[in-house]
Amino acid sequence: MTIQTIATTPFAGQRPGTSGLRKKVTEFQQPGYLENFVEAIFLTLGALGEVQGRTLVLGGDGRYFNRQAIQTILRMAAAHGVGRVLVGRGGILSTPAVSCVIRKRAALGGIVLSASHNPGGPDGDFGIKYNIDNGGPAPEKITDAIYEHTKTLSSYRISDAGPVDLDSIGSIRLEGMEVEVIDSVADYAELMAGLFDFDAIRALFQRGFTMRFDGMHAVSGPYAKAIIEGMLGAPAGTVVNAEPLEDFGGHHPDPNPVNAAELIALMDGPDAPDFGAASDGDGDRNMIVGRKLAVSPSDSLAIIAANATVAPGYRDGIKGIARSMPTSQAADRVANALGVSCFETPTGWKYFGNLLDAGLATLCGEESYGTGSMHIREKDGVWAVLFWLNLIAATGKSVNEIVQEHWARFGRNYYSRHDYEAVDAGAANAMMEALRGKLESLAGQTLGDFRVQLADDFTYTDPVDNSVSSRQGVRIVMTDGSRIVLRLSGTGTEGATVRLYLERYEADPARHNLDTQQALAPLIAIAEQVSGLKARTGREQPSVVT
């Protein structure tokens, strides 16, 4: 075994976004492409004086190229003097599990291999992300430094050792480094057992409560199987599509009513179990479904917050809630009732890190099926499902009863997101520019039945470090709290994706069971009138409505 220095030419466009570097598998397969980015990570950590002898966590969602990338990263880690790498067995670690293991083992950080909910397989996407010692995604100053290195480096260091056996638990030496293959689930399962009332949930299943968890052939399957079937005693077969596949079985591993159509059909039909749930490619997203009812993620956050104390890990109450700006204001109403703060952050989980670290928020969530808490620094799909199980076990109520009672108490925030995917980037940018140009004149205007109270491009000032993030999405807020939000996706890999978010508040319980799109129709019309979305993108309909 020797360590080699291999000459390379920097690759253009290796700028990590809010979720790390996400590209087509074919791009990652170019000689030196992955190596360039990994070298840039080690150069960045090295410049901080942090690599030698330290521990890193490494794993991914099992998608195509996962194993190969892990072998490369291990050989490069060894060449850079890393002391020890903890790798999930078979290369498998969900994103929340990486965050958990980093924190539990006091590691320097971790490398997550995933493109989250983006399709996998040879023609799909791959991704790589660096997480720091708090278990959360690296802050911008680190991702910027990584990017700068990718532009200037001229070589990378790698050991020429052969592949490591990733399938047997135990320790192996690679150059001077220890590779420890760990159980992918154990640390995470132990954390969950400390947060939730597993006895109560076990008793719930013993009473005949039925559930289906759809792993979508992605990474959360093994976690759900080990915890829900193994530790909580749900009958075998409760977790379906539990085996992570390199191409996710050809499906889109994004839990929403469109992609998890099979689960929704089951929950709408005569054989529906009591509870349905699904998670995404890397296990950080969740969808909660009752009989004939998919719970909106914004409502789920609010309901978890309103009932937090049923779970032992939150028995003492919550310090605050944080939600991304486009997420509905349902959580704000709960925060208000509890007398705690509700923070409004830009889209992307990384903005929650400072609030959680500073103890300002306990729970956080995004409308994009992401919910989580201070227990780790990523959103957490299985955690959200376990919270709901704990809530059902503690109250003896169905998902429907819990949701209806929540609306009756706090009012209902009708909510929907319309995505226009893979549209022409120039046209999408031009639309956003035109909108920004109009904002000042919109304030105070009457639009249909609404009056505009505020129209701006959201700017966030982090209350902990005072950093400012501007141009985070155009919002048009009406005097009754209804909102229209428009922004461009930062995670798409094809053209541009326009996201239109719509929200309308309804206090009257007699009007809590309208069709969501109908309830939002007046706002949809105003959004079109103000943005000219259809003409600009050449699309008559959104690609996905959630």
Ligand code: G1P
């Ligand atoms: C999307 C979601 C956002 C989430 C991100 C990463 O980002 O909208 O809430 O944090 O994926 O999972 P977007 O494509 O909208 O930039």
Ligand code: ZN
């Ligand atoms: Zn994800």
